[in-house]
Amino acid sequence: MSTITTEELSATTLLRFATAGSVDDGKSTLVGRLLHDSKSILTDQLEAVERASAGRGQEGPDLALLTDGLRAEREQGITIDVAYRYFATPRRRFILADTPGHVQYTRNMVTGASTAELTVILVDARNGVVEQTRRHAAIAALLRVPHVVLAVNKMDLVKYEETVFAAIAEEFTAYASELGVPEVTAIPISALAGDNVVDPSANMDWYGGPTFLEHLETVPVSHDLAHCHARLPVQYVIRPQTAEHPDYRGYAGQIAAGTFRVGEQVTVLPSGRSTKIAGIDLLGTPVDVAWTTQSVTVLLEDDIDVSRGDLIVPSKDAPPTTQDVEATVCHVADAPLTVGHRVLLRHGTRTVKAIVKDIPSRLTLDDLSLHPHPGQLVANDIGRVKIRAAEPLPVDSYADSRRTGSFILIDPSDGTTLTAGMVGESFASPEPVKDLSDDDGWDF
Structure with missing residues (x-):
């Protein structure tokens, strides 16, 4: 297993991505091949997979078992729940969500892709674009995933024919364009054989694009927080009431978007009360600035009513x-x-x-x-x-x-x-909504 130094790891960016596709398209095998060929698997993990594969009568290791960890998944040979994997290369860190392909578990993809910056949609080269492919593309479009990769898998079973790949890529790209997907990158692969997953394929010399891993390592990931709408959902009100801090009242939560600064004018919603940030504590240490995904405690200049569920926002950028x-x-x-x-x-x-x-x-x-x-x-x-x-x-x-x-x-x-x-998301202009204000029950 390759060694990545602390300095290299701290300098790399993070990419969250999810896999999706129909049953037996090879998602779990692709993930296993990616982890195996990028040397991101511990020796004991690989040995456990080899033992489990041998117990099922298979000659080589079934790499799909690296993500299909539930007993029911192994028995049925399908992915049921979202499996998360964390790994890194010298160029980038990754959080991967392997989502189920069965139509019954399409909803699980919403969970896996909701925080993804890239979605990989697998297609069996023998079957092409099917209904589940379109469903996953629609969900990726709705969730506004910035990057979509079409991985045309099992190219070895269609004799690595370029025309097969080109036809599938053209059909999917046209459909994704109708959905408003801004970018589709199509890559022909064989997860089982390893073609174009980590190493370039000798069987598809007609393909001049990046390998699957190379694309994951180089796709642009924007972490620019300057243009985000700053938002802090209040999770907890902290009042330690100690002798050292008798009047301490802080509002704790994880910053959902943007950046907050000490001295900034903010508004608490839904009440609409405004004040200024008097201080920001990060892990118990005062800081002048805090940004997205950091968990902080914000102190306000004025003693106003703030409780769990409220939203702290910049006064100049408050949502309705x-x-x-x-x-x-x-x-x-x-x-x-x-x-x-x-x-x-x-x-x-x-x-x-x-x-x-x-x-x-x-x-x-x-x-x-x-x-x-x-x-x-x-x-x-x-x-x-x-x-x-x-x-x-x-x-x-x-x-x-x-x-x-x-x-x-x-x-x-x-x-x-x-x-x-x-x-506000919509594929088309919604029709007028009928008035149900006279319905029985909860009427607001």
Whole structure:
């Protein structure tokens, strides 16, 4: 296993990426091959895979077992849950989410891709673009994943024919363009044989692009925080009441976006009260500046009412608050989501009661047409919804912020996650939403 020094690791950037595709397209094998050929597997891990493979009567190691860790996954030969892997090369650090391919588990892709900066969509070269391929492309587009890689796998089973690869790449790119995907990189591979995964393939000399790993290492990843909308969801109010700090009152949370500075004028939402940042504590140490993903405690100049679920934002860049939320959602629960459904809406650290006022449309993935007013969404459906919340919510457009422009709907009876939503996202202009203000039940 290659050694990466601390200096090299600290100088590399981080790429979060997710894999997706249909059952048996070879996602787990690709991940295993990537880890194996990049020498990112410990010796004892490889030995365990070799033993498990031998016990199943296989001659060589089944690299898919490196990610398919659940017993049910190994027995069925399919990925069921999202498997996360962390590895690094001298050029970049990676967090990888291997998501299931079975249509029953499409909802798991939403989890895996929600924080990804790149999505890998695998296609079996023998089958080409299928419905599940289109579904995964639609989800990647909805989640606004900046980069999409089309990995045309099992090229060894089509005799490494360039025409097969070209036809699949052309069809997928055209479909992705309709969805608004800004960039697609197509790479022909054989995960089982290792062609174009880490090392260039001798069997596809007609391909002049990067290998799979080379593209992962070189794709641009933007961590520029200067243009982000700064957002801090308050998770906890800290009042130690010690002799050393008798009047300490801090508001703790993880910065969802942007940068905060001491002395900056900020507004607390949804109340709309304004003040200035008096101090920022990071790991118990005062700092002048803090930015996205850091967990901090913010101290304010004025003693105003701030509690868990509130959102601290720069006063000059505050989002509007609203009780009416329109969004595109992916329904993830087995029970359907229906018009009039009473739910809990969780946005950041805030949870409020809400009602599904209308479901204007459901997306048909075959031709990207909209089925108007379906009345309900079932598991794995993508559709438009309008929700009325009991309290005002400071929501951004998902196009502006993937963190504060997203939410989930929860079943209030048992806490089940029902739906993942993206505020303002749409494939087409939504139809007018019918008024259900006279409905019985929760009426806000």
